[in-house]
Amino acid sequence: MLPLARRESSRSEAEHAATEDMDHLRVLRDKVGRFREEIADIRELNDQFRRAVRNDAMAQIAQGRRQERLQAIQHELVQLTDLGRRMDSTEQVKEEHRSRLHPVKQKRSA
Numbered sequence: 001m002l003p004l005a006r007r008e009s010s011r012s013e014a015e016h017a018a019t020e021d022m023d024h025l026r027v028l029r030d031k032v033g034r035f036r037e038e039i040a041d042i043r044e045l046n047d048q049f050r051r052a053v054r055n056d057a058m059a060q061i062a063q064g065r066r067q068e069r070l071q072a073i074q075h076e077l078v079q080l081t082d083l084g085r086r087m088d089s090t091e092q093v094k095e096e097h098r099s100r101l102h103p104v105k106q107k108r109s110a
Helices: 003-053 058-101
Strands: none
Touching: 003 058
C-alpha cells in the first residue's frame, strides 16, 4: 500500500488533471459556441445578399469575405478535431503506461 503522502499526491494529481481537462473542454465549448454564433450571422448576411435585387461591388466583396471566413472557421474546426484525437490518443497511451506500471492483481482460481 502507498504511504499516505504518496496517495494524497496521486489523488491531487488526478484531481488537477481532471480540472485541467474540464477547463480545456469549457474553452473548446466556448470557442465552438462563438463559431456557431458567427456562422448564424454570416448565414443571415448571405441570405440578405441573395434576396437583394441588385448587389453592388461592395456587397460582392463582403460576400467573398464571408465565404473566406467560413472556410477559416471550417479549417479551425478541423484543427480542433485533430487536436482532440491527439489528446485522446495521448490519454490512451498514458493509461496503457499506467496499467503496465501498476498491474491489477488477478484473483487466482481455486
